Structure formats: structure tokens, C-alpha cells
Amino acid sequence: MARSLIVGLAVCLMTGPGWAQNLNAPDNRTVLGADEFLSAGADAIRMGRYDDGIRLTQIGLSRAPRHGDRAAALSNLCAAHAAKGEADIAIDYCTESLELNARNWRAYSNRSYAYYLKGMYPEARSDLDSAEALAPDARQVAAIKGLINEQVLQPRVIMEDHQ
Amino acid sequence: MLAVSDAAEANRRGAPRVDPVGTWRCVVYGHPSLGDERRLFRFGDDGSVATAPAVETARSWVPLASWQADKHAFTFNDPRTGRRFEADLRRKTLGGTWRTASLLGGWWCDAIADDGALAEGEAIRAVAPMPPLIPERMATPYYPRQAIREAKQGRVVTCFFVDAEGLIVNPQIVELSDEVFRAPTLEALERSRYRSWTAGVESRPGCRSFIYRLDAANSDSSN
Numbered sequence: 347m348a349r350s351l352i353v354g355l356a357v358c359l360m361t362g363p364g365w366a367q368n369l370n371a372p373d374n375r376t377v378l379g380a381d382e383f384l385s386a387g388a389d390a391i392r393m394g395r396y397d398d399g400i401r402l403t404q405i406g407l408s409r410a411p412r413h414g415d416r417a418a419a420l421s422n423l424c425a426a427h428a429a430k431g432e433a434d435i436a437i438d439y440c441t442e443s444l445e446l447n448a449r450n451w452r453a454y455s456n457r458s459y460a461y462y463l464k465g466m467y468p469e470a471r472s473d474l475d476s477a478e479a480l481a482p483d484a485r486q487v488a489a490i491k492g493l494i495n496e497q498v499l500q501p502r503v504i505m506e507d508h509q
Numbered sequence: 510m511l512a513v514s515d516a517a518e519a520n521r522r523g524a525p526r527v528d529p530v531g532t533w534r535c536v537v538y539g540h541p542s543l544g545d546e547r548r549l550f551r552f553g554d555d556g557s558v559a560t561a562p563a564v565e566t567a568r569s570w571v572p573l574a575s576w577q578a579d580k581h582a583f584t585f586n587d588p589r590t591g592r593r594f595e596a597d598l599r600r601k602t603l604g605g606t607w608r609t610a611s612l613l614g615g616w617w618c619d620a621i622a623d624d625g626a627l628a629e630g631e632a633i634r635a636v637a638p639m640p641p642l643i644p645e646r647m648a649t650p651y652y653p654r655q656a657i658r659e660a661k662q663g664r665v666v667t668c669f670f671v672d673a674e675g676l677i678v679n680p681q682i683v684e685l686s687d688e689v690f691r692a693p694t695l696e697a698l699e700r701s702r703y704r705s706w707t708a709g710v711e712s713r714p715g716c717r718s719f720i721y722r723l724d725a726a727n728s729d730s731s732n
Contacts, residue, residue: 493658495657496658499657500724500726502722502723503650503722504720504722505717505719505720506720507642508717509639509713
């Protein structure tokens with residue numbers, strides 16, 4: 347339960363207008379384009395069906411998506427693999443996403459979570475700072491920051507009597 | 510179960526509850542360089558204020574500047590130290606903060622009967638003794654997980670009475686830097702106690718500071 351909640355907070359999925367198509371509408375195309383697979387992949391990841399989401403997103407990527415969509419899809423693959431605990435794979439996808447779009451706060455946030463999973467807390471903090479600079483109010487950023495703080499901060503209480 | 514009150518509760522009560530006139534046995538605390546003091550304060554109904562150290566060798570009262578009361582705000586000054594004392598009369602007892610231009614501290618008092626028939630020095634010595642507070646169990650509060658997540662540090666000062674059994678009675682939060690630290694502080698006080706005493710003192714005031722700190726743990730990046 348706790349892990350799914352963490353994943354739910356850490357996974358930031360990119361969706362855009364191009365992926366919001368109504369799949370039930372009449373469509374005279376005979377071949378599904380990249381958008382449909384990427385949209386379906388994003389939905390699957392959002393619902394926790396990570397393997398399906400990865401598979402559908404990979405199909406979408408193979409069909410030459412637009413530049414921006416490609417960056418978003420790579421970020422989603424990063425999120426899905428991070429949710430599965432596959433931090434190294436996640437980091438690679440997020441890095442590739444950021445090379446296409448360096449202002450993608452979700453990719454920074456997802457990669458931060460992946461670094462957290464590996465115990466690489468300075469790297470996680472660095473990515474989190476980048477995410478926060480781009481999206482100061484993002485809940486995922488605050489949540490990951492909390493996870494890191496629990497690992498890197500040592501609490502103590504000093505008591506003194508006055509009499 | 511400890512009955513707790515604090516300034517928020519006092520505000521809810523509204524009207525002043527403490528009559529400052531009389532003799533009080535007090536703990537005055539603050540900057541570490543000043544240490545803690547045990548002092549007697551006497552507030553007259555004519556506005557007079559006098560103080561004496563709460564030690565058996567004390568001989569006479571030292572007059573201070575007159576006290577003032579405006580609704581529930583009670584103040585007086587100590588010209589010797591430059592300290593301005595303030596109290597909220599809506600609390601259950603007399604106590605509050607003192608400040609100078611650069612320092613801040615607190616004070617907490619227990620009302621005592623003052624036998625006016627005794628000579629001044631005898632009267633002081635009769636009420637001065639305060640048994641030392643020797644911790645028998647000093648419970649450490651837990652650090653709230655949410656505070657760690659949010660990297661929150663803080664300070665809480667509580668003042669209370671200790672009865673002859675060593676039990677902490679009527680704790681009040683005097684300073685609270687963040688609400689998140691209230692519950693663990695009070696819970697730790699509930700688990701704490703002092704060594705009992707047999708001297709003829711029913712209770713005495715005391716205060717305890719809790720400083721919540723977060724240090725950077727040693728952590729190496731691992732792959």
C-alpha cells in the first residue's frame with residue numbers, strides 16, 4: 347500500500363491535447379498513429395498497469411512521434427520503470443527525455459525519485475531542485491523531498507530544565 | 510492525564526484570572542550566559558514591586574519599578590538588569606516573558622502565603638526555599654515524522670509545577686515555534702517525573718526547554 351502511494355506521488359505523467367482523443371469516435375484511418383499508443387500507454391501507467399503502459403508507449407515511440415511527444419513519452423517510461431523499482435532503466439529514460447526538453451519538470455522529478463530509490467541522495471536533491479525551480483507548487487516535488495529528508499536528516503531533541 | 514493550558518486556551522477564556530498582588534516564588538530563565546534564577550517577587554496593591562533571591566540567606570527586598578496592568582497584560586521593569594517582564598493574567602498562574610534590547614527569556618511563578626507578622630528577613634527566608642528539581646525520569650519526545658519530511662526544527666518551552674511527589678502538574682506551553690511540536694512535547698512531559706522531596710514545600714515552579722534539531726546524517730551515494 348505504502349509503495350503504491352509513493353509511486354502515485356512520484357509518477358508524473360505527461361498528457362497533452364494530442365493524446366486526449368476519443369477512441370470511440372468514427373475514424374477512417376486504418377493504422378493507429380503514435381498518439382493513440384502514447385495516450386493509451388499514459389493511461390495504463392496512470393492506472394498502475396506499468397507493463398502494459400511500457401509496452402504501449404514503446405509502440406508509440408516506434409511510430410515517430412513529434413519531438414515534444416517523444417520527450418513526454420520518455421518521461422512516462424521513466425516514471426513506469428521507477429514505479430516498478432527499476433531505477434537504472436528509469437534514469438536512462440529520464441535523461442534521454444531531458445536531452446530533448448530540459449524544461450520538463452516531471453522528468454526531473456521522476457529521475458529524482460529514481461535516484462532516491464538507489465540511495466543517491468545528492469543527485470536526487472539536485473534533480474528535485476531543478477524540478478522545483480520549474481514547478482514550485484508541484485505536490486510530487488514536496489513528497490519526494492520528504493522521502494529524501496527522512497533518509498538524510500538525523501533528528502535529535504535537546505532538553506534543559508530551568509529551575 | 511495532564512491538564513494542559515496555554516495562551517490559546519487563555520484567549521478563549523477571556524477575562525483575567527490571576528490576581529498578581531501577593532508574594533510569588535519564581536523561576537526566571539533565559540539566555541544561557543545568565544543562567545537560571547530563583548527569585549521571589551512581591552507585588553503590592555499600590556503598584557509596588559520588590560524582589561529578593563529565593564535563598565535562605567536573603568535578608569531584604571529590593572524595590573523595582575511599579576507594575577502596570579492593562580486588561581490582561583501585566584508588566585513591570587527591573588532597572589538593575591534592564592529587563593522588562595510581561596505576563597498574561599488570563600493564565601492560571603503568573604508568568605510570561607522578559608526581554609532586554611537583545612535578550613529574551615521567561616519566568617514562571619507559584620503563589621505563596623506571606624506571613625506579614627514576620628520581620629522582613631524572616632519572611633523572605635520562610636518562603637524562599639525551593640527544593641531542587643532532580644529528574645528521575647526525563648522522557649525524550651519523539652520527533653514528528655512530518656516535521657522530518659518538511660525539515661522543520663523548533664523550540665518549545667513548557668512551564669509547570671512539581672508537587673512533593675515529583676509529579677508534573679498543570680503544564681503550560683509558554684513558547685511554541687511550530688504546532689507540530691506540541692503533541693510530542695506534552696507526551697514526553699506526561700512520561701517524565703522528578704525525584705520527590707520531604708521538605709515542607711507542597712509544590713514549586715519549573716520549566717523545561719525542548720529544542721528540536723535536524724542534523725545532516727552521514728550518507729554516501731550508493732549504486
